Amino acid sequence: MRRLILFAAALALPLLVLAQTAQPVERTLNVIYLVPNDFGPLPGYRERLGKILLEMRDFYNRELARNGSPARLRMPIDPATGLVALEEVRGSHPLAGYPYEGGWKAALPDVQAYIEAHPRPDRSDRTLVIIPTYKDNPGVPFYGLGTFCFALDYEGFDYKDCGKDTPAGEKFKPWYGGMAHELGHGLGLPHTHATKSQAEQFGTALMGAGNRTLGFTPTFLTPGDCAFLESSPPCRVFAPRPLRKAEGFVPEVRRWGGTVRVSGRLPEGCSVRRIVAAYDKDDFGGVNDNYDAESFVVPFDASGRFDFAFPMAEIHPGRTGKVQIQLRLVHDDGTIELFRHTLD
Numbered sequence: 001m002r003r004l005i006l007f008a009a010a011l012a013l014p015l016l017v018l019a020q021t022a023q024p025v026e027r028t029l030n031v032i033y034l035v036p037n038d039f040g041p042l043p044g045y046r047e048r049l050g051k052i053l054l055e056m057r058d059f060y061n062r063e064l065a066r067n068g069s070p071a072r073l074r075m076p077i078d079p080a081t082g083l084v085a086l087e088e089v090r091g092s093h094p095l096a097g098y099p100y101e102g103g104w105k106a107a108l109p110d111v112q113a114y115i116e117a118h119p120r121p122d123r124s125d126r127t128l129v130i131i132p133t134y135k136d137n138p139g140v141p142f143y144g145l146g147t148f149c150f151a152l153d154y155e156g157f158d159y160k161d162c163g164k165d166t167p168a169g170e171k172f173k174p175w176y177g178g179m180a181h182e183l184g185h186g187l188g189l190p191h192t193h194a195t196k197s198q199a200e201q202f203g204t205a206l207m208g209a210g211n212r213t214l215g216f217t218p219t220f221l222t223p224g225d226c227a228f229l230e231s232s233p234p235c236r237v238f239a240p241r242p243l244r245k246a247e248g249f250v251p252e253v254r255r256w257g258g259t260v261r262v263s264g265r266l267p268e269g270c271s272v273r274r275i276v277a278a279y280d281k282d283d284f285g286g287v288n289d290n291y292d293a294e295s296f297v298v299p300f301d302a303s304g305r306f307d308f309a310f311p312m313a314e315i316h317p318g319r320t321g322k323v324q325i326q327l328r329l330v331h332d333d334g335t336i337e338l339f340r341h342t343l344d
């Protein structure tokens, strides 16, 4: 933990310098309400979802601040109501044309055509698409997909039910936490699990099982989550350098004195801003295999050198002893390069 704290302090200064030398455009998340051509919009959606999204944004921003990050998630605000403003897009398909499986293929062209026809100087490349439905479980796309993420609206989906031990509260819980979790994917976050001390102090990681706890029991963002968010366009507060990938980068990963150590050096001139290391147990490779992976921000020096030992006391035991280390290089512009190393 101490290494992480020192690292955060060391980074505060370069961030300030960057902020003074260039005034970046503050880009916002695109928030789209995609209405099927035979269903919706649902009553009061602008007020209901405007409030839900405002609370979600405030959760992200409280957690960024708690983690000492200068980044803030920006969503468009309706000046008349102070709520998050949704852009209504008329879909070209009926509700049945946007199924959970593969429905994104129908939704994306509708949304992309709208965004192209409605340019705005503060648009980012990240988009949350909400589709109204009358079905649960969930009936429409509900996942992150690159720079897009999908969630749903149902009649009566209302923030007044947040945290309530009532049937309406139980219904609210997975769709609210789920929307916040899928939004995390859309902003660039992989799955992660709380470390032992994080679990004790802060509860459930949003990008772990937090999709079923947010607003009900303590839920949080990890320092690793914040390292990703800092480069994500709707959160970034610095002017990014142009993308220069870490060509030829080869991290060394080895078991060492009861722990696992990762070391290496970033290529000179690459635009990597952060390194996040994950300790993924048992199963890996599939999109849902890393819910159990604790993650850590890896400090590196001015020449790009790093040497990091996973704090084993913070890591929950796996079932099989199989471990894959994942190193994610987070570039200024939000691009993420992933390196996997499976240990014998």
Ligand code: ZN
Pocket: 181, 182, 185, 191
């Ligand atoms: Zn997920």
